[in-house]
Amino acid sequence: MSILSFFEKVQKTTPQQETQKQNNPKFLVEVPQYNMNLEYLDMVKGKRIEHMFFGSTSLVPKEKRDDIISFFDKCLKDGWVYVTKGKESIANSFTKKDFTQILKDNNLSVSGNKIDLVERIDSNLGIDKLQKIGEIVNTIKLTDLGKSKIEEYKTEFNxxxxxxxxxxxxxxxxxxxxxxxxxxxxxxxxxxxxxxxxxxxxxxxxxxxxxxxxxxxxxxxxxxxxxxxxxxxxxxxxxxxxxxxxxxxxxxxxxxxxxxxxxxxxxxxxxxxxxxxxxxxxxxxxxxxxxxxx
Incomplete structure (x- = not known):
């Protein structure tokens, strides 16, 4: 008899033992499984693109960052995330109050959402007017697909x-x-x-x-x-x-x-x-x- 066969033989349990095992909390405990990539994706949303490992995401160990970057690039390609640019970045960089103040100072309408206000400033005063009030940053955003992937993961993890x-x-x-x-x-x-x-x-x-x-x-x-x-x-x-x-x-x-x-x-x-x-x-x-x- 091989050692493997012997091991298999001595590991066999009776139906009663199996029932006891199934009802014993010692054998029921399974540690929840984290998904490193999706945990990161949830952490990085809303961050500046140049801050992929800054603040909370700086806690990603350095030895794991190359893998994380590869995953992030794949998410960009597959449509899970995107990086804002242009007027969307401008709208995210400032408050609505910033925009309405510029418009009021120039006797322009302040109706509409932030994108509407940005477009009104751009068409009437020029984009340079906005660049003078602060830094415009490009941020990481989840698409609906990306949000659904994270939601699926969280549901299963919970x-x-x-x-x-x-x-x-x-x-x-x-x-x-x-x-x-x-x-x-x-x-x-x-x-x-x-x-x-x-x-x-x-x-x-x-x-x-x-x-x-x-x-x-x-x-x-x-x-x-x-x-x-x-x-x-x-x-x-x-x-x-x-x-x-x-x-x-x-x-x-x-x-x-x-x-x-x-x-x-x-x-x-x-x-x-x-x-x-x-x-x-x-x-x-x-x-x-x-x-x-x-």
Missing amino acids: KQKDAFDQNIYNLFLLNEVEEACIHVSLFKESYPFNRSGFFMSYSNEELYNKCKKIRSSDIIKKIGVPEMYQGPILSIVCMYDSLGDFDYKKKIEETYTGFEDLLTRSDLVKNKDYPFMDFQNLIMGLKVEKHDLL
Whole structure:
């Protein structure tokens, strides 16, 4: 028997094991798949053509920029994007107020949209009049086709992200903290660009230690939350500290109506106007003090 055949043999599972595997959150978690090119295209829209790697897009790693430029050139060719020029660039470079002021100063009509105003200035006063009020820039615009491609990608990605979030929450709920944190870290690391501050900057070990402390906290029991809601609320806090892309206060209140009132009434909370500030400290085992300045 070959080693490959042996490997295939020992990997076989019973139908019961397969069912258990399918229902176990450990095996359900799939990290959402970023598309580097479409993420970039969404970031670069509205930017000056000479600023393809400036500001937010400067976070594209240098080693990936040649591939990005090739993709962008293909998008130009395929009609996903275009670069403004002429009167469209002028209209995008200034405010409508800039145009109306020039027209008023020269006793000309100010009716119409920005392009109408640009054409009126051009035909009556000359384009040089506009060039004197500021710099005219050519910007990157998405076509309807480009917008639809990004929308399709976002729809699919959000579907994956929703499933991911639910499975991570289920892992926290089952107290599978290490497994949850591993997948969260994999998701963070999969982002194709160097987006500083995109996620809370915990290492995998720091995240695990923090979530482990949260998940084992007895503070909400002391506050008086019924047992059936304790695990879900602690799991929501773990989710917030892991991903931080939702309103955890609202989510907790949806899970257990009256939580904020219960929290505020607790003797453990010293700053009644800011109960969740104290809650965050209490759940981490930190001392809570009254702040007179708040």
